[in-house]
Amino acid sequence: MSTVAQIGTVTQSGRFEELLRVSRAISSARDCHTCEKVFASELRRVVTFDYLYVSKFGKDTNALEWHLFEANGRKGDISEADLPIEETTSGWVHENGQPLVILDWSKETRFPELRAFLKGLGIASTCTLPLTRADRRLGVFELGSSHPNAYPEEEVRFLSLVADQVALAIDAAVNFVASQLAQDRLKLLSLSRTWSFAICFALSQRACVASWIVMQWA
Secondary structure (H helix, E strand, C coil): CCHHHHHCCCCHHHHHHHHHHHHHHHHCCCCHHHHHHHHHHHHCCCCCCCEEEEEEECCCCCCEEEEEEEECCECCCCCHHHCCHHHCHHHHHHHHCCCEEECCHHHCCCCHHHHHHHHHHCCCEEEEEEEEECCEEEEEEEEEECCCCCCCHHHHHHHHHHHHHHHHHHHHHHHHHHHHHHHHHHHHHHHHHHHHHHHHHHHHHHHHHHHHHHHHHC
């Protein structure tokens, strides 16, 4: 059963409108903890999924910096992030910058460790999309379903729009944090300069008093 069929009653234009609202809700989360609380619940307003994996990679190191994982409505102790990245669809998509749809994992021969992991969760098909902003690769957005063939071309096109909004939200959150850190550094610098001036002024005053005393006793 495809995700399109499951949503069924929602018109395509309605999904686009809801996607914009969901994007604004996710963008309002300015830290990872808040994002983890609202992301999955908000996302379910526009797409149906049994498996969710979102990853954020470092700009320069290309190392995994943050990830969100949920399967069958629950957060698991072990996620895709615990597998060797070269053995995962998310690693392949981040490396190649291209979507990857697995319509039936029971017939898939690549990524054996991930296949076994997903089988244990009852996931039959996945759609994995790159998260990008301009030419920058931010991470990966992956959904899975307990049904095979859940991601036809029409749904993949819509999920690509969802991935664009997710990338926008993550980028906004990263920029917000960077801005806050920059402001904090400026405040510390300003405070440091203020204290330096105060200390120098106090020392100069003491020096003046000492000089005056010496002159008086001379």
